[in-house]
Amino acid sequence: MSVVIGQLWGLTVIVDEWMKGHSATAWWGAGFLCLSFLVVLGLWLLDPKDR
Numbered sequence: 001m002s003v004v005i006g007q008l009w010g011l012t013v014i015v016d017e018w019m020k021g022h023s024a025t026a027w028w029g030a031g032f033l034c035l036s037f038l039v040v041l042g043l044w045l046l047d048p049k050d051r
Contacts, residue, residue, distance in 0.1 A: 003040050007033060 010033050018026040 007037065010036070 010029060014026050014029040014033065017023075017029065
């Protein structure tokens with residue numbers, strides 16, 4: 001649940017920066033969100049018994 005809330009908060013920050021015209025910051029944030037998602041996905045796949 002905390003991952004979902006963190007991703008939504010990050011998306012909110014990125015959209016806010018994009019709307020302000022700071023596209024470089026928004027792209028860095030989008031990259032961070034993608035990397036964060038891949039790390040969580042990797043950890044989830046690491047231990048299938050935990051599901």
